Amino acid sequence: MNTRKRSGLWLAGPTRFAGLPQARAQMYLAVLVLLLACLAVMGPPALPSLATRVGDQTDMTLYHAVIDRVRHGEPYYTVVAELHRAGGYPLKPFFTVRLPTLAMVQAMLPHLVVRMMLWLLCLGTAAAWIIRVRRIAPRWPPLALTGATLIAAMVVNVQPGLDVFHETWAGPLIALSLALRRPGQWTASVALGLSAMLLRETALLYVAIMAAAALIDGQRREAAAWIAAILIFGIALAAHAQAVARILEPLDAPSNGWFGFLGLGFFLRLASLSTALTLAWPWLASAILVVSALGWTAWRDPTASRAVATIGGYAVLIAVCARSDHVYWVLMVTPLLLLGLVFAVDGLRDLIVAAMDTRRITVTRIIR
Secondary structure, eight states, X not given: OOOOOOOOSSSSSOOTXXXXXXXXXXXXXXXXXXXXXXXXXXXXXXXXXXXXXXXXXXXXXXXXXXXXXHHTTOOHHHHHHHHHHHHTOOOBSGGXXXXXXXXXXXXXXXXXHHXXXXXXXXXXXXXXXXXXXXXXXXXXXXXXXXXXXXXXXXXXXXXXXXXXXXXXXXXXXXXXXXXXXXXXXXXXXXXXXXXXXXXXXXXXHHHHHHHHHXXXXXXXXXXXXXXXXXXXXXXXXXXXXXXXXXXXXXXXXXXXXXXXXXXXXXXXXXXXXXXXXXXXXXXXXXXHHHHHHHHHHHSOSHHHHXXXXXXXXXXXXXXXXXXXXOGGGGGGTHHHHTTTHHHHHHHXXXXXXXXHXXXXXXXXXXXX
């Protein structure tokens, strides 16, 4: 077994790939090269740009209309029922209607304040991750790359008009929650996770992953806090379901269902279009995302394991459940997608070193 472990290029310690057996390291490299080759040859499925999707969709108009009418004193659920019926939107089951949290907050505040709040959330998320990375990679190149990847990942979040979409807020909240979580220091992380759930129900997947990870790590108090957040969200969701039930009429349209089975290629393409990678060739954008995922798996830290589970969970959710018009689901994890590039530098180095290690153990027999 190869036990060689070199000091990191950027990171203070070795990655998970340092000291891997040569055969296993070669297998990992072969899989990575094969995957990148497949992406280069096949490419991800073609989709229109996110800006085009915004122009084609009426969701933005719907959300703006809801906020405007609530701002003028109309009840949220009455407004939603009327606008959903007028626009042909489904009202069944209840989760086709968004939780009122974001609309109520935006109705109470001037639009400029809302925009500033979103900018501050994104900047705060970037600052939290830069501080987190600085503890393990204090030199300027990894810190500069950290900032660049976060800007590239959240550039869509701050585009004008997208502040009415719930995923635009929930994604940075999830990333900030993960950045602030430490063993024994999880209060702020749990609170942010709960906030994300109250904005967008699909944030439940992230909170469930964090609760499971805390249980696996033996952090019982932390796990209890995450579970308590899920219970609070469950109460809010039950109240939401009852409110929607009161506005239903027999002829209200049902949902077409969530199961699109569009595959992981659909997730990769959405991820590319929802970040600055939309400026790159599709195969190159997908390759960068794969290398970033490799970087997350390389970082030897419990946060990395949680990030991998979160990204993987939403990738599977989108690949299986999303339809072609669910382009905004990916914004739940875009702030995390490119950050793995910071850890990929040392990870690739350690993987290549382990794969190329040709040392042999020589046994010398001494006869006395």
